[in-house]
Amino acid sequence: MSEESRIAQEELLEEDAVEDSNILIGSGEYLIVGIRYYNGVAHPGEYVELVREPNNPYDRNAIRVDNMAGDKVGHIKATMASTLAPILDNTSSGRLQVRVDGTIPRAGNSYTLPIFLEFFCTAPNITQEQVKAIAVAFKKLMKRDNRFRIAREFGGDGVTASEMANVSGPSVSRKKMNWQQQEEALNNMFDKQLEDQYKDLPDVSMPSCLKGITLYDYQINGVKWLLKKEIDPSPAPFYKQITEKGKKVWFCEITNSSQVAQPAETRGSILCDQMGLGKSIQTICLILLAPPPGVEYKVKKIAAAGEEKEIIPMPEDAIIRSAKTQELKVILKSASLKVSGKKQDLVDRIIKAKVDGNLSGEHFPEAMRPRVGDTSRCTLIVCPVSVISNWTDQIESYVEDGVLSVRLFHGSNRNDLLPEIKSGCVDVLLVSYQTLAADYSNVFGKDSKGTEEPQKKKVKRDSIFDIDFHRIVLDEAHTIRNGKTKFFKAVKEINANRKLAITGTPFVNKSDDVHSLLSFLGVQPLDNKSIFTRAISTPIKNGDDLGLTRLRACMGFVSLRRSKQNVNIKMVEKDVQLCSVEFDRDAHKEVYDALFGTLKVAMEAILSEGDGTEALKHYSSIFEKLLRLRQACCSGTMISEERRKIALNVWEEVKSSGSGKKLSAEEGLTLLKKLQGVFTEDPEELPECGICLTEMEATDGTILKSCLHVFCKLCIRQVLSKSNRKCPYCRADFQEGDIVDMSTAESAANLPSSTKETDVTMFGTPPKIQALLQSIKSMKSDEKGVIFSQFTSYLDLIGDALTEVGHAFVRIDGSVPAQKRIAIIQAFNSDNEGSPRFILCSLLASGTGINLTRGNWAFMMDCWWNEAIETQAMDRIHRLNQTRKVTIQRFVMKDSIEERIVALQEAKSMQAKGVLQKLKGDEKRKALLSDLRGLLDIDQDK
Incomplete structure (x- = not known):
């Protein structure tokens, strides 16, 4: 398996991994002593860190308390530390999956300070029964500690930190919100803060080198807002300057902590306009309006007399702030601007004049002007492979020729571009998440055990991570929402002065999804996962409005979102039709009935006994069978001949056994195993070269007969000519005759033609493809269509049918x-004569990011678990610049699992990960079993 294939599989597994449970086990109030010996300050409500000191010469159980700035505050009282130390030791060693959070509940005195500790179970994929067992064990560990209180959920009288903070305050009622309620609250949040975000935008004109496009008002405001976030960076709104112990400090209202150093400024933002509103063109305008110092995308301009005049670049704001007062006055005087006031007044006046266009480079002394090459020129755009074409197309369509140098960082020779980028010859560099993740693995290797820090390889080679980029842009930025993936880790390793995240879905299925974006931008203190969990995630899950209030303030500071409803533009009409297609009494129906019937009988037997736990132990096997059912709705030929025979034979056995005989749970499990068949690999897995780690076309792929490893023709031919003729993976010897083209291998693996002819004769044209061909007759002669399916083998069948007619x-x-x-x-x-009338698209490869507005018909040939994926696909044609009425047809087989998938979509009972995701306790287990019964049409009472 190639490196990129392995990474892709890891990313899928990590994406499916649920967040830690974060279930409160218990809490207690303890004492910090020795505070008069340390300079660290801890305020009421402040988050503090516990640090074990097993080598402390005075107490081997010592537990030090640090504030958020890392300053020492004191130690947990020794008699109390003796019971807490074993807990922290077990936690740090990974043997006990418990997190301990410390908060200062109120002020203390000159000698002691109270500290409130909460103990959370953090094990992933854990059931309520397992949490209870952990709570019981934990209570035994703490039996000598009379301050510890087990949580109310487990029969105790423990309280939470937020409840502790309200002991002397007003009564607070809380209600837990499900994700749909949270999502609605978060979307409403964006609408309410939009008016404030439009205030004090810089007064700048849009780039003069745009062509063929007129921006909407909301897009112009969006560009100005993005520009403001780059040229006027500031700390997050949670920080205020106060005087403490006679000196100025920065106080954080989230952690209730103070620090002397100014918090990091956020130079960047999140643009999360709804899909189809032109996020790409706004980003392109930002690139043109805010180049690095010394770079002018329009090198010359025409003066009044008609001669060409060179534009002189202006210095960055930091250079202006460091200039002497007399220098600032000379600059202002040369531009006939007011020169009186303190230095800060002069600085502010010059920076404002830069933005307003009242100053130019010639007003600054030559020593302050930047030179080309002083900073990196390049903007790096990271995006899915499917979106790269959209960026190149939009830049080519909307930017004057020759203004931007655009290159693609892709393929086996991609590192050959590095010198060109470093020398300042590239303005925009496009790279896929997959390629960046592969390079991350090559440069940093595997993560070291017990730490999230990557291990540097011994042999250091130049890489994309050595370049200082002017800006990094993440398109479809929700791709990095899981902080455990290499996608996230790779983009975090990129060096860039400015950062922009673009996504139409900042929250995919929980508020936690936004944390990785805040971490990418460096929004303190919420870039820290622990603080984000304590300050936002946990309060939101507990129904505490404080969590949403904090998230609202943060997102208002760093993100801009407009919906199609509030931008006041008129979109073309969109007609979405659900087309119900009936099975004929033919081979397609026979195969579907056999697959469905056997699975339903097996699941009825399993679900009839116990609480359904046995069924969930086999969820991956069940999911595979649901996949086969969905494929059978498309065409019976998509099920292998061997699989069809197994299903048909088993179904005949079940029917002949009589409906009166009820299967036991054990018999049901046996039947389920028998149905497993020979499924071992994802039939949609794509070939990738094991040397250059890039995707291959089938015509470029080769296989080594000796070891079955896959490489592209160019790479393996180089190995053959230059090396000792050993496989780069397993070092097995190979000869030229061992190299087999992928196309040759595929031909050899195909079924005999007689079998194919038998399939065609037996099955005929699948019902939904017949319906598609009938619908195409309703299209006008100048209209084009996009045909989506998640199965590439189904696209093969559709392509054959289109060719035939x-x-x-x-x-x-x-x-x-x-x-x-x-x-x-x-x-x-294109509108050129002979241009294709249809485009066949894999749903995952083409469902986001690309622009297909020449088409105004979309045919959704099969159902996806999450309706949002289908909606994104529809938005490839229903978006700005679409001039024709859009017609969407969703084909669904009548009386099949597809109808029940649609019903579950409409009821919003499916999460973004689909019906069979990993569990999150009892509530998730019950919801999953309910969905499973609904899909298989099993009585909910069974």
Whole structure:
């Protein structure tokens, strides 16, 4: 398996991994002593850190308390530390999955300070029964500690830190919110703060080098807001300057902590406009308006007399702030601006004049002016492979020729670009998340055990992580929402002065999703995962409005979101039709009935006994069978011949056994195992080269017969000519005759033609493809269509059917390289004679980011677990610049699992991860079992 294949699998597993449970086990109030010996200050309500000191010469159980700035505050009283130390030791060694949070509940005296400790179970994928067992064990560990109180959930009288803070305050009622309620509250949050965000925007004109586009008012405001966040950075709004112990400090209202150093300024933002509102063009305008010092995208301008005049670059704000007062007055005087006032007044006046256009480079002394090359020139755009074509297309369409140098960091020779980038010859560099993650693994290796810090490789080679970029842009930024993935770790390693995250879905299925974006931007203190959990995640989960209030303040500071409803633009009409297609009494129906019937009988037997736990132990096997059912709704030929025979034979056995005989749970499990078949690999897995780690077209792929490892032709030929002829993976010897083209291997693996002919004769054209061909007849002659499916094998069948009736088409799926996707999309969007009328698209490879507005019909050939994925696909044609009425047809097989998937979508009972995701306690288990019964049409009482 290639490195990128392995990374892709890891990312999928990590994406499916749920967050830690964070269930409160118990709490207690303790004492900090010795505070008069330390300079650290801890305020009421402040978060503090516990640090074990096992080598302390006075007490081997010593536990030090540090404030958020890392200053020592004191130690836990020795008699109390003796019971707490074993807990912290077990936690730090990883043997006990418990997190201990410390908060100062109120002021103390000159000698002691109270500290309130909360103990949380942090084990992932844990059931309520397991949490109770941990709570019982934990209570035994703390039996000598009369301050510890087990949580009310487990029969105790413990309280939470937020309740402790309100002991002397007003009564507070709390109500837990489900995700749909949270999502609605968060979306409303954006609408309410929009008016304030539009205040004090810089008065700048849009780039003069744009062509062929007129920006909407909301887009102009968006560009100005993005520009303001870059040229006027500031700490997060939680920080205020106060006087403490006679000196100025910065006080954080979230952690209730103070620090002498100014918090890091956030130079960047999140643009999370709803899909289809032009986030890309706003970003392009930002790139053009805010180049690095010394770089002018329009090098010359025409003066009044008609001659060309060179533009002189202006210095950055930091250079202006460091200038002497007399220098500042000379600058202002040269521009006929007011020169009186204190130094800060002069600085503010000059910076404002820069933004307003009242100052130019010629007003600054030459020593202050930047030179080309003083800073990195390049903006790095990280995006999914499927989106790269959209960026190149938009820059080509909307920016004057020759203004921006755009390059793609992709393929086996991508590092050859590094010198060109470092020398300042590239303005925009495009790279996929997958390629960046692969390079991260090559440079940093695997994470070291017990730490999240990567291990540097011994051999240091130049890489993309050595470059200082002017700006990094993350498109489809929710891709990094899981902080455990290499996607997240890779973008965090990029060096960039300015940062922008673009996503239409900042919250995918929980408020925690935004943490990785705040971490990417460096928004203190919420870039710290522990603080984010304590300050926002936990209060929101507990129904405490304080969590949403803090998140609202943070998102108002760092993000901008407009919906299609509040931008006051008129979109073309969109007609979404649910087309119910009936099974004929044919082979397709026979295969579907056999697969569905056997699975339903097996699951009825399993669910009839116990609480359904046994069924969930086999959820991956169940999910695989649901996948086969969905494929059978598309075409019976998508199920392998061997699998069809197994299902048909088993179904005949079940029917002949008589409906009166009830299977036991054990028999049901046996039947489930028998149905497993020979499924061992994802049939949609894409070939990738094991040397250059990039995706391959089928025509470029080769396989070594000796060891079955896969490489592209170019790479393996280089190995053959230059090396000792050993496989780069396993070091097995190979000869030229061992190299087999992928196309040759695929041909050899195909079924005999007689079998294919038998399938065609037996099954005929699948019902939904028949319905598609009928719908196409309703299209006007100048209209084009986009056909989506999540199964590439189904796209094969659709393509054959289109060819048979004479329709021209192109196709995009995960096997198509980035450069070729660009050409395919351009061909489809063209009005040239002979351009393809249809484009076949893999749902995951083409469902986001690309622009297909030349098409105004979309055909959704199968259902996805999450309706949002389908909606994103529809937005490839229903977006700005679409001039024709849009028609969407969703094909669903009648009386099938597809109808029940749609019903579950409409009821919003599916989370973004689909019906069978990993568990999050009893409530999630019950919801999952309910969905499973609904999908298989099993009585909920069974």
